[in-house]
Structure formats: structure tokens, C-alpha cells
Amino acid sequence: MAGPGGDMQWCFSQVKGAIDDDVAEADIISTVEFNQTGELLATGDKGGRVVIFQQEVENKNQPQFRSEYNVYSTFQSHEPEFDYLKSLEIEEKINKIRWLPQKNAAQFLLSTNDKTIKLWKISERDRRPEGYNLKEEDGRYKDPNTITSLRVPVLMPMDLMVEASPRRVFANAHTYHINSVSVNSDNETYLSADDLRINLWHLEITDRSFNIVDIKPANMEELTEVITAAEFHPHQCNTFVYSSSKGTIRLCDMRAAALCDKHSKLFEEPEDPSNRSFFSEIISSISDVKFSHNGRYMMTRDYLSVKIWDLSMESRPVETYQVHEYLRSKLCSLYENDCIFDKFECCWNGNDSVVMTGSYNNFFRMFDRGHRRDVTLEASRENSKPMQVLKPRKVCAGGKRKKDEISVDSLDFNKKILHTAWHPQDNIIAVATTNNLYIFQDKVN
Amino acid sequence: MSGDNEETQTTEETAVDDKEVPEKMISPEKSEEAKLKARYPNLGNKPGGSDLLRKRLQKGQKYFDSGDYNMAKAKIKNKQLPTAAPEKTEITGDHIPTPQDLPQRKPSLVASKLAG
Numbered sequence: 001m002a003g004p005g006g007d008m009q010w011c012f013s014q015v016k017g018a019i020d021d022d023v024a025e026a027d028i029i030s031t032v033e034f035n036q037t038g039e040l041l042a043t044g045d046k047g048g049r050v051v052i053f054q055q056e057v058e059n060k061n062q063p064q065f066r067s068e069y070n071v072y073s074t075f076q077s078h079e080p081e082f083d084y085l086k087s088l089e090i091e092e093k094i095n096k097i098r099w100l101p102q103k104n105a106a107q108f109l110l111s112t113n114d115k116t117i118k119l120w121k122i123s124e125r126d127r128r129p130e131g132y133n134l135k136e137e138d139g140r141y142k143d144p145n146t147i148t149s150l151r152v153p154v155l156m157p158m159d160l161m162v163e164a165s166p167r168r169v170f171a172n173a174h175t176y177h178i179n180s181v182s183v184n185s186d187n188e189t190y191l192s193a194d195d196l197r198i199n200l201w202h203l204e205i206t207d208r209s210f211n212i213v214d215i216k217p218a219n220m221e222e223l224t225e226v227i228t229a230a231e232f233h234p235h236q237c238n239t240f241v242y243s244s245s246k247g248t249i250r251l252c253d254m255r256a257a258a259l260c261d262k263h264s265k266l267f268e269e270p271e272d273p274s275n276r277s278f279f280s281e282i283i284s285s286i287s288d289v290k291f292s293h294n295g296r297y298m299m300t301r302d303y304l305s306v307k308i309w310d311l312s313m314e315s316r317p318v319e320t321y322q323v324h325e326y327l328r329s330k331l332c333s334l335y336e337n338d339c340i341f342d343k344f345e346c347c348w349n350g351n352d353s354v355v356m357t358g359s360y361n362n363f364f365r366m367f368d369r370g371h372r373r374d375v376t377l378e379a380s381r382e383n384s385k386p387m388q389v390l391k392p393r394k395v396c397a398g399g400k401r402k403k404d405e406i407s408v409d410s411l412d413f414n415k416k417i418l419h420t421a422w423h424p425q426d427n428i429i430a431v432a433t434t435n436n437l438y439i440f441q442d443k444v445n
Numbered sequence: 446m447s448g449d450n451e452e453t454q455t456t457e458e459t460a461v462d463d464k465e466v467p468e469k470m471i472s473p474e475k476s477e478e479a480k481l482k483a484r485y486p487n488l489g490n491k492p493g494g495s496d497l498l499r500k501r502l503q504k505g506q507k508y509f510d511s512g513d514y515n516m517a518k519a520k521i522k523n524k525q526l527p528t529a530a531p532e533k534t535e536i537t538g539d540h541i542p543t544p545q546d547l548p549q550r551k552p553s554l555v556a557s558k559l560a561g
Contacts, residue, residue: 017558018561029559043557045557074556086506088506177505226502245498278482279478328473331478332478332481336484
């Protein structure tokens with residue numbers, strides 16, 4: 001498929017969520033994730049709820065309409081808690097959802113809030129037994145004395161029911177707030193990372209986990225950096241990376257030692273000390289790290305840019321893309337309104353040729369690595385007619401504003417796109433605004 | 446300043462505006478820093494250090510001491526206990542937190558609107 005800037009065009013497909021402007025806090029979307037086949041799309045919100053959408057089987061008679069995503073299952077994953085011992089309020093907000101590769105008829109996902117990770121099983125039921133001997137169809141028990149013959153209950157088809165049940169609860173292993181969960185390629189273990197520690201779990205074992213990274217200093221006064229994200233390598237089950245608030249990424253090999261405090265590789269871009277300002281460290285903090293599908297690269301997102309790193313080169317990224325460089329001259333106000341601490345995520349497309357990340361004003365950006373093209377698109381209800389092609393947007397940093405451009409001062413900083421996801425195989429993307437989920441697809445000619 | 450979206454290279458710090466600084470090139474970041482320091486002269490020198498990180502680690506901390514609460518109740522006797530202003534998010538200092546100050550966290554009973 002051609003790149004996003006010139007040849008490819010993106011069209012509106014669907015939007016989920018309420019239209020009204022008054023957004024309840026619970027409805028704020030906090031994570032979006034496709035499963036490995038792209039058939040399922042999960043979202044988590046601040047209210048601790050998970051909604052899973054399923055792609056319909058493609059309609060062969062109307063090939064111009066790509067299949068839609070409809071609600072498949074929804075459940076309350078986490079509930080608010082209060083830790084009385086520490087006087088700590090534990091939010092039910094779902095920080096991350098990660099799907100497990102499918103092994104049988106059921107689907108499994110890990111969802112986590114600040115403190116507890118849960119393994120959920122989502123299974124379908126489309127048959128139910130009928131013809132019990134001792135029970136009526138409505139459930140009432142029969143008088144045994146009236147039964148004169150025996151019959152074997154039969155499984156009869158019923159309307160599809162999708163059930164979600166929590167199969168494992170991985171609790172009490174994190175003193176600080178969990179920011180990441182990552183399933184290992186060995187399909188047996190996964191890691192969970194908080195601000196200062198990373199733990200390794202076995203999917204079957206909930207009462208024990210191994211601490212593999214601990215960056216807590218003996219004296220908390222000496223704290224200089226925290227862990228911001230972590231991920232397992234897609235193929236090498238011994239390798240994982242974690243990013244920090246100082247803009248560094250450490251790659252660790254679990255074969256080297258039980259405690260991976262000593263990194264195998266340290267990825268850090270050298271900084272010109274004369275350019276250092278009050279904001280330097282804050283905007284260098286990495287909010288997301290993602291391996292490419294082929295496992296040779298990783299991408300990091302800091303406040304203003306997206307960087308692609310070659311795993312064999314630690315000295316600097318191989319590519320850097322400016323997401324919204326025009327914000328560099330607004331850092332003072334962005335610090336005052338806390339926007340400078342917003343944590344944007346990023347994602348790869350299926351063949352690692354394009355990367356995507358969100359911005360403000362409900363804009364999101366795509367960078368085509370091969371064709372060196374980029375585009376800014378907008379997720380809004382105004383562009384939500386079926387199959388409407390999205391028009392590229394442009395921000396005017398200063399000087400004369402051209403027609404159709406929007407000036408930096410007109411950007412709405414409350415409309416942030418922090419979470420985006422790309423279908424693992426097709427050009428279908430899910431983009432979350434504050435409380436709506438947009439699904440776009442490339443134009444099928 | 447070139448805030449050009451189409452940049453795909455690493456951008457160096459560039460001059461804010463030719464009109465403003467004829468001789469020196471002040472990076473936009475540094476001029477933003479000057480603005481901030483002008484508004485908040487007491488801002489510490491190590492911003493990315495302990496203070497910010499400590500605040501991040503302490504997210505969710507709510508304080509309620511039943512001992513303090515009961516002592517305050519006993520002192521005031523029949524009078525009403527001072528209640529917190531509704532806008533206050535952090536309760537510190539002389540104010541004695543009351544059970545009303547701790548927001549009741551109830552689980553969402555309503556289904557997500559994404560599923561509607």
C-alpha cells in the first residue's frame with residue numbers, strides 16, 4: 001500500500017461514544033488496543049470499564065464497504081479502592097489492556113489499573129442445554145414424584161452470549177503506579193512496570209512475582225528518574241526495554257542476571273548542554289515505547305517528537321519526527337496548565353512503514369518512514385459522514401495564516417489524542433479523543 | 446520560528462523571530478523559560494528532580510486521621526465542624542479533614558457510552 005501523505009487517503013468509518021460535550025470523567029478513554037488478528041478492538045476508560053468491539057465478517061457483495069466494528073462485550077474490570085493503611089485512593093482507571101495470543105475458542109486479555117492486573121477470559125456461548133429431568137424450562141424444580149421417564153438433555157442453539165470472567169487477579173505487587181503491562185513472546189509470562197520497579201509474572205501464578213528491575217534509590221531524596229514505560233521484545237523472550245523520565249531507554253537481557261538493574265544497552269541521544277533549559281528534562285521524558293513488529297527497531301514518544309531507534313545503535317535515534325514543534329514556544333503556558341505532562345502514545349502500522357501518534361485539537365499525525373512524508377488529520381464529528389475522506393490539516397506557527405490553516409493559539413488543548421492503535425494487518429486505525437472512539441480506514445477504490 | 450509540520454529531520458533550536466533579537470539567537474525554549482521564571486521567581490533550579498517526581502509518586506494520597514477528627518470534634522463540642530470548600534482538592538495544614546472531605550468512591554453502575 002502507498003504511504004499516507006500523498007497516495008493514501010483516510011476515510012471516516014465509525015465513531016463510538018456520546019455526542020454531548022459534557023463529558024463524565026468515567027467516560028474518558030484511557031487505553032485502546034487491537035488483538036493480534038485485528039478482529040477485536042478493546043478500550044478501557046477512567047471508570048474502570050472495558051468495551052470490546054468485534055469486526056464483522058466482510059460483506060463480499062459490497063466490497064467497497066469495509067467491515068464494521070460492533071460491540072462484542074463490555075464489563076467492569078476494576079473498581080475504585082481505598083488503601084486505608086496508606087491513605088491512598090486507588091483509581092479504577094484502566095491504564096493498559098494487552099491481548100494474549102489466542103490459544104483456544106476463548107479470548108484472553110490483561111487489564112490493569114494503578115495497582116492490580118487482571119486476566120479476563122472472554123468466551124462465547126451459543127448453545128444451552130434443554131430438557132432437564134428435574135427442572136422445568138424456567139428453572140423451577142419439578143416434583144420428583146411426577147417424573148415417570150428419563151430423557152437426556154439436548155444442546156439447543158441460542159442467541160450468542162459473550163461472557164467475560166476474571167480468571168486471575170495479580171495484586172499487591174506494586175507500591176507505585178503501574179504504567180505498563182507487556183506479554184512475553186513465550187506466552188507464559190508477562191511484565192508489569194510501575195514508576196520504580198518492574199515485575200515478571202507467570203500467567204498461571206498470582207501469589208508470586210519476580211522483581212526484575214528496581215531503580216528505587218536508598219534515599220528517596222536522591223530520586224532523579226522514574227520508569228515511564230516497558231515492553232517485551234516481540235520475538236526474543238529474554239529481552240525487554242524500559243524508558244525513563246529523563247529520555248533514556250534501557251534494554252535488558254534476563255539471561256544476564258536475575259535482577260536486571262544493569263542494562264545491556266542504554267539508548268540515549270546526546271544533548272547540547274548549551275541548549276538546556278528548565279523544560280529540557282520534562283519534554284524529554286518518554287511517554288511511550290513500542291518495538292516494531294519485525295523486532296529490529298523501537299519507537300519512543302516524548303513531548304514534542306517521535307524517535308525511531310535501531311536496536312543495534314545506542315548512540316542516537318535513526319529517525320526523528322517532529323509532532324508539533326510549534327509548541328516549543330508555548331512551553332511556559334503548557335507547563336502552567338499541566339499539558340506539558342500529557343502522556344502521548346504511539347504505534348506502528350503492520351509492516352512498520354508508517355508510525356502514528358496523537359496531538360492536541362483532536363489532531364493526530366502519521367509519518368511515512370519510507371516516503372519521508374507526514375500528514376496531520378483530525379478526528380471530529382464534523383468530518384464524520386460515512387466514508388468521508390479526511391482532509392489534511394495544517395497548523396500555522398506564526399506569521400500570516402493561510403486559509404484552512406489553524407493558528408497555534410486557536411488550538412484546543414483540552415482535546416488531546418493520547419491513545420491510538422493500528423490494525424496489525426490492514427489500514428484500519430482506532431483513534432481515541434477524550435470520550436469518543438473513531439475508526440478510520442484507507443479509501444478502498 | 447519554523448514550526449513547520451513537514452520537518453522530518455531533527456530541528457535545531459531556531460530564532461524566535463528576526464525582528465525580536467537582532468544579535469543573539471535565543472531559543473524559543475529559553476525565552477519560554479525566562480517567561481516562567483518571571484512569573485514564578487521561586488521556581489527551583491532542578492525542576493525535573495525530586496519535587497516533580499515525588500508529586501507524581503504521591504498521586505492518590507488522601508489524608509484522614511480519625512484521631513485528629515475526634516479531637517477536633519471534642520474541642521468544638523456543639524458547634525459545627527469546619528467543612529472544606531468544595532473546590533479544594535488537597536487538604537493540608539490546619540484544616541481537619543472530615544469524612545465528607547474524602548469523596549465516596551463508588552463503582553460505575555452505568556455501562557460505558559461506547560457500548561451504547
